[in-house]
Amino acid sequence: FKINSIPTKPIEGQKTGTSGLRKKVKVFMQENYLANWIQALFNSLPPEDYKNGVLVLGGDGRYFNREATQIIVKIAAGNGVGKILVGKEGILSTPAVSAVIRKRQANGGFIMSASHNPGGPEYDWGIKFNYSSGQPAPESITDKIYGNTLSISEIKIADIPDVDLSNVGVTKFGSFNVEVIDPVSDYLELLETVFDFQLIKGLVSRPDFRFTFDAMHAVAGAYATPIFVDKLGATPDSISNGIPLEDFGHGHPDPNLTYAKDLVNIMYAENGPDFGAASDGDGDRNMILGTSFFVTPSDSVAVIAANAKEAIPYFKNSVKGLARSMPTSGALDRVAEKLNLPFFEVPTGWKFFGNLMDAGNLSICGEESFGTGSDHIREKDGIWAVLAWLSIIAHRNKDTKPGEKLISVSDVVKEHWATYGRNFFSRYDYEECESEGANKMIEYLRECLSKSKSGDKYGSYVLQFADDFTYTDPVDGSVVSKQGVRFVFTDGSRIIYRLSGTGSAGATVRVYIEQFEPDVSKHDLDAQIALKPLIDLALSVSKLKEFTGREKPTVIT
Template structure:
């Protein structure tokens, strides 16, 4: 028993749990694992121990995507923050806060950092997934130098510094004090909204959304962006309330899978492929950092989306009116952004998967727009991928393109914007096959087989009709801090620029997710509108044959195709 800043602190004995290794997006496990005695508390205490005395007297942000166990987890975190010397916790009302909003709050309020309770696009509920991650003072996900320390502490944690204070009513806005420790419950939208006001031309967007010949639908998938869409799209920009689909956050996302893709956002896809479809459709994921953009009967591939946003940013988004500092993409993302960078003379960076790599570039003033093929797009207004930012960026492009189009005229839509872009830059046909919850051992054997193929491969070797230029396991040296990342994905790059990439995802809570990425470029105007799966058919066949994926895993079909 001790006392910190007027608060009694209990020294609660505990024992380590195996496997609390923090991945690229924090710690993700099954909800019932997190609900074990002291499981969450062990990780949070290990984080605070790893950070050391520098947390004392600091302010910490807190929020989450509203999934099952989030409210209970918030109370545990608040008590540990008080017990470890934080002066203040600023938490979203009802423990809600979208991931990009948490990054915005950390930056605007100059917080020490923040904890985000989310498993992102993974399902929620007592039998599904939970997660937690720490974002640092610039609002970016914690770097490996911190996550490695956290893991080290989880292997030996023995005592929890738990403040002896009651639970705080997180449903009411305002401040509650215990001695010198304070809990401030805030509107989870406000800081984020103020940040977005400094990025976009809200009067232009309000005028555009008021057009009677333009309609939109935003699918929140019963996740955290419901309140954000209602406040921003409806209240601020004047869109009809009916444009927000499934806008009430649910602890289990109403039994759905809050991943904005063509498979899990099936209801939105049906709306956008109907004869009565609105002009624009969008969806976001569990914690609001991912996005999917749709036009009428048209899917905007995320790799193309970030390239088109970058190509139009200076003209259409006031925040970028002085030009972009640079652009970046994750290695598996298609080369569409590379072509924009080359044409505009912009610095370009290819990074491993993980937003923290973009954060380093942004903090150094080298990157303004970035993206990942996994439906993540962002800018340097914050340090996280940002689903609503991507939606507003696309609405800004459409508003600019239609400024001179009279009501009732032929509106320029998402598909036309894409086609004009492809005519200028060419098209990188791209697809990703996800094989979810494979046996980790089987997936590992397949990857070992592929490493053997790479070791034996030589430039000029034939893989079907494709000739090899390079085969490797992607490595990255951060140009800002010199840190190195290895084994980031197995690449087969061919002489015509086509690529096949294999990765094991680190965002699931169990088993292994094999991700297969396939890409092929064309500048032939006659081929630009060809169906991507049809265009990629020959190289997909090569990928499946060289990997022996079905042989190793027994899986003949992917769970998701994007």
């Protein structure tokens, strides 16, 4: 086939954030916008990483993915890629892309998704590039791509027809092959080696266990029926919003207490199900609920870590280490301490876990932002988290006879708090603020911390230290700074401020609040009540209302 060289000019603003490049669909639909970024990526990779190599391509089914698929395939061919594996209908969840890259020993892969951001002509689109072990590209690569977007002058695009995405199979164009793959099979095969599916099936098919999963019309819908229904015996009606739609059914596919309200209402209704879960746009996030009970993501990863060895075959022989992102609560730290496991604190964003996993130092990790996962792949994994929880509940109920009361999600969490203490945690998000005010607030906080010293009094809290988080990767020595302003108090309480790196308009301010409570008699308090004094302090220290003009957060988790 012929390779056309199309002249182009740099387009501003193509710098990737916490997780890939995210913009409004309209921005991506501008002439050459996507093509420039893809070409800049090839210009940034060493030729041996793609020439005659294998790449994976898929996404969450959102609006513009179909057009984008064709553009990416043609530019890949134009740059000498040997083979591209594309999910049928363009569908692959983020964890599935990571799994396919690893299984097929691909050089890397593209994920077409803006994750939890809404989709449709008026909303967001995004793209991420993952490397050969399946992990999100490190900053050294994304910085290079950005640099190349500023000097790009030519796009190399193959003159081949559009690829038919509707049937599994290989199409050859000379030396270039496109293989349309089933989005589920490689991923499911991997999960079957991680978990004891018979054990989980025993629980899910019990008449006294009611399971419900909300796929939020996002990519997990493509996985939910084959996995939960066909493999594990859940009833078909236990899956809601199970068909991926280009606009997620006008929803906001973010599994939290605000945007997954339908599921929350079902779980908190009288006589609600025993287990509820939801996942986000690209299937890497999860929310876990029991009957009238919400498991915070920070607690979730701690509970999974504490129970992994017993309940999940993959971890039977060893849990190598545990890690969390900086703003995630310290619940996991306590598990690491008790189990005597190596422990790491990394900046926000999954890309920082990959090196630790590749080096064999990390097995289970999580973020407060509804991300949980392990080194079975190099992305967070929503369905994995659901299966991990089902494994724990199944394991605990091995001997529960029909008619006896099941050990529930809340029983497991409360028992965990009784053993380890409870880390009350909450996050306040102020979405789409004016950038100027939000930036000024962070500058102001940086000034405050430079003037602060240990022993300073903040209401009834005494400062231990305040800083702007810097991380040195223990594996490759790379350093990232300015990852979040934190005030840490002598009793272990923390207040953290960051600006989001995943939005597509304005600035989103995130405030994270945490306080440890060893006293079991206080564990049943509502987090908002337990944390009230610290939350008030967080708002006044930052002068948040003044800087942003916001009275109330958009989302509380």
